[in-house]
Amino acid sequence: MVFNNLLFLFGFLPITWIAYRTIKKPEAKNIFLFAASLLFYAFGSWQDLVVLVIFGIWTFVSGLEMEARPEYKKQICIGSIAFLIAVLCFYKYIPYWFDELKIAFPIGISFYTFSAVSYLADVYTKKTPVQKDPVAFGLYLAFFGKVNMGPISEYHQLESQLVRRNQTLKQCGQGMLMFIRGLVKKVVLADQIAVAYTLLGTDTSFLGAWLLGLAYTFQLYFDFSGYSDMAIGLGKMFGFEIPINFDHPYIATSVQDFWRRWHIALSQWFRDYVYIPLGGNRVGEQKYIRNILIVWILTGIWHGPNLTFIVWGLYYGLLLLAEHYWFKKRLDRFPRWMRIVLVFLIANIGWVFFSNPTIGQAFTQLKNMIGVGVSSFASDRAIYVLTSYGLIFATCVLFSSTLFSQLFEKTIQKKFGKQVWLGVYLAAFAVCVIMIVASTSHTFLYFAF
Amino acid sequence: MKNNLYVIIKIVLICALLFLIVPHFLRPKDSSVPFEQVVRQTVQDMNMDLYPQRNNQEIKRYLNLDPTQYENIAFYRTTDALNASELLIVRFKEDDQAQAFEETIKKRMASQEKIYSGYAPEQEKLVKEGVVRVEANYAIYAVGSEHAQLLSQFEESL
Numbered sequence: 001m002v003f004n005n006l007l008f009l010f011g012f013l014p015i016t017w018i019a020y021r022t023i024k025k026p027e028a029k030n031i032f033l034f035a036a037s038l039l040f041y042a043f044g045s046w047q048d049l050v051v052l053v054i055f056g057i058w059t060f061v062s063g064l065e066m067e068a069r070p071e072y073k074k075q076i077c078i079g080s081i082a083f084l085i086a087v088l089c090f091y092k093y094i095p096y097w098f099d100e101l102k103i104a105f106p107i108g109i110s111f112y113t114f115s116a117v118s119y120l121a122d123v124y125t126k127k128t129p130v131q132k133d134p135v136a137f138g139l140y141l142a143f144f145g146k147v148n149m150g151p152i153s154e155y156h157q158l159e160s161q162l163v164r165r166n167q168t169l170k171q172c173g174q175g176m177l178m179f180i181r182g183l184v185k186k187v188v189l190a191d192q193i194a195v196a197y198t199l200l201g202t203d204t205s206f207l208g209a210w211l212l213g214l215a216y217t218f219q220l221y222f223d224f225s226g227y228s229d230m231a232i233g234l235g236k237m238f239g240f241e242i243p244i245n246f247d248h249p250y251i252a253t254s255v256q257d258f259w260r261r262w263h264i265a266l267s268q269w270f271r272d273y274v275y276i277p278l279g280g281n282r283v284g285e286q287k288y289i290r291n292i293l294i295v296w297i298l299t300g301i302w303h304g305p306n307l308t309f310i311v312w313g314l315y316y317g318l319l320l321l322a323e324h325y326w327f328k329k330r331l332d333r334f335p336r337w338m339r340i341v342l343v344f345l346i347a348n349i350g351w352v353f354f355s356n357p358t359i360g361q362a363f364t365q366l367k368n369m370i371g372v373g374v375s376s377f378a379s380d381r382a383i384y385v386l387t388s389y390g391l392i393f394a395t396c397v398l399f400s401s402t403l404f405s406q407l408f409e410k411t412i413q414k415k416f417g418k419q420v421w422l423g424v425y426l427a428a429f430a431v432c433v434i435m436i437v438a439s440t441s442h443t444f445l446y447f448a449f
Numbered sequence: 450m451k452n453n454l455y456v457i458i459k460i461v462l463i464c465a466l467l468f469l470i471v472p473h474f475l476r477p478k479d480s481s482v483p484f485e486q487v488v489r490q491t492v493q494d495m496n497m498d499l500y501p502q503r504n505n506q507e508i509k510r511y512l513n514l515d516p517t518q519y520e521n522i523a524f525y526r527t528t529d530a531l532n533a534s535e536l537l538i539v540r541f542k543e544d545d546q547a548q549a550f551e552e553t554i555k556k557r558m559a560s561q562e563k564i565y566s567g568y569a570p571e572q573e574k575l576v577k578e579g580v581v582r583v584e585a586n587y588a589i590y591a592v593g594s595e596h597a598q599l600l601s602q603f604e605e606s607l
Contacts, residue, residue: 050469054462061462065455087466103473104544 001043026164040144048106059116067130077124088113096305111150119155136162145234151245151265165239175236182229187432190222196389204375208382209368216355218396250400253339312353479586480607484521490606500525533572534593547583
């Protein structure tokens with residue numbers, strides 16, 4: 001089941017929420033929410049659910065085993081993580097290398113595998129105690145708000161919320177508004193810009209190549225950050241405080257700043273469980289360069305086995321090194337707006353590798369973007385997209401910055417009060433529902449990872 | 450005791466995972482033989498004059514299948530309404546189409562059986578003996594006195 005589905009919006013979510021609020025005992029709340037999460041996940045496929053349950057029991061048992069056999073703690077931790085990663089690789093990469101082996105990978109496996117690894121690493125490093133309650137642990141791994149596409153919450157961040165959550169009505173309301181905001185990002189912006197992206201798929205004009213790149217840049221952001229907002233909003237509705245996953249990445253002023261704002265949960269996971277254990281930046285220069293490159297190649301590989309993802313990861317690894325050693329000080333001398341534009345362009349080029357199925361196609365688009373091998377300056381299709389979708393592009397630009405939300409939220413809330421403000425949200429929700437009913441809504445891009 | 454329990458649980462989990470994964474290796478591999486060649490070899494030595502190929506609209510009408518959903522599709526059916534013989538060969542676009550395809554064809558066979566049961570027992574028998582077989586990315590549905598030969602030639606062609 002997905003969040004932008006009518007069955008979820010008008011069936012699963014309200015029923016689960018009302019039933020959850022009705023239950024008084026925290027233990028019973030957890031059992032109910034865990035069961036509902038498994039039901040939510042089983043809507044996709046029962047085989048996927050079996051894999052999730054196997055991962056859950058494996059990780060839970062490994063935690064108990066580490067506690068019971070402290071002399072073998074390291075071996076148990078490494079062995080258990082190796083098993084999880086091996087299964088992840090099997091589902092994600094084997095079908096890519098062996099065409100004839102057609103196995104659909106379980107939705108969300110990349111996300112919940114990393115959550116499971118986070119638990120084992122936290123227990124091993126004594127950051128958190130072993131979780132003895134299987135339901136609480138199951139909820140950490142399978143909570144329906146984040147099981148499909150994250151955010152990958154690190155275990156120590158959620159541990160205190162797993163057994164008992166003090167939920168206020170205010171928190172619920174904030175969660176609902178955040179969910180609607182995410183839904184608007186997905187249905188109104190990402191899905192509309194996706195149409196422009198599809199239209200420009202084969203366009204080889206200069207303008208077409210740039211619009212194609214821009215369309216993907218915005219589609220990916222509003223799709224994934226929309227999902228993340230919905231996940232965090234759902235978390236709030238059920239008493240969880242899931243950390244934010246996006247913080248206006250397209251107004252970043254450096255590459256490092258960009259990665260502090262984009263897919264924050266994944267960056268933090270790699271920082272805490274790969275980069276720091278490797279020594280982080282408290283090592284010699286050569287090892288620091290090695291650590292950065294390892295982290296970024298792994299980040300690329302996490303997204304998929306295609307060479308394009310590895311090149312994309314390497315691209316950011318090298319850029320971060322270049323920024324650290326060479327152009328950070330020069331960059332700081334530029335005015336803020338110029339740095340934002342530059343980092344936005346860097347992100348745009350990165351997404352060209354990310355969005356194309358082959359390196360050859362990525363380079364063809366890049367060549368077109370610098371005017372090499374183009375069919376024309378602006379094809380009819382590119383002009384059509386620019387004139388028809390110009391408003392959507394402009395809205396995407398405004399929503400990417402804080403300016404729009406600050407002005408919009410403050411003006412309406414201050415001038416007209418909270419009732420009008422809530423009315424705006426309800427109207428936005430109604431628009432989303434109409435668009436979903438009209439079947440203009442698409443699946444989430446990050447399901448592919 | 451507890452330690453042994455953990456090991457046993459993990460072995461059971463690995464077995465459960467293998468139970469889920471191994472069938473993927475055992476399933477037949479996709480055939481790369483071109484669709485036209487499969488059709489040609491399946492119907493070789495058959496007199497197809499009495500079984501003209503039907504168009505997409507007729508596929509929808511007779512079989513309740515959407516031809517655009519498949520990589521390739523070929524449907525042959527006699528012009529004689531009192532004859533139940535028909536042949537369908539498809540190549541799937543996606544793996545998960547096979548199950549829905551089989552279900553739709555089984556519904557078709559059940560409905561045909563019902564139609565012929567009252568007045569044409571020999572045609573009813575043909576429908577009952579009819580075959581639906583999925584072979585990786587290809588599938589065949591054949592009803593008629595020569596269904597066994599069609600099936601065998603279809604399998605050889607892949």
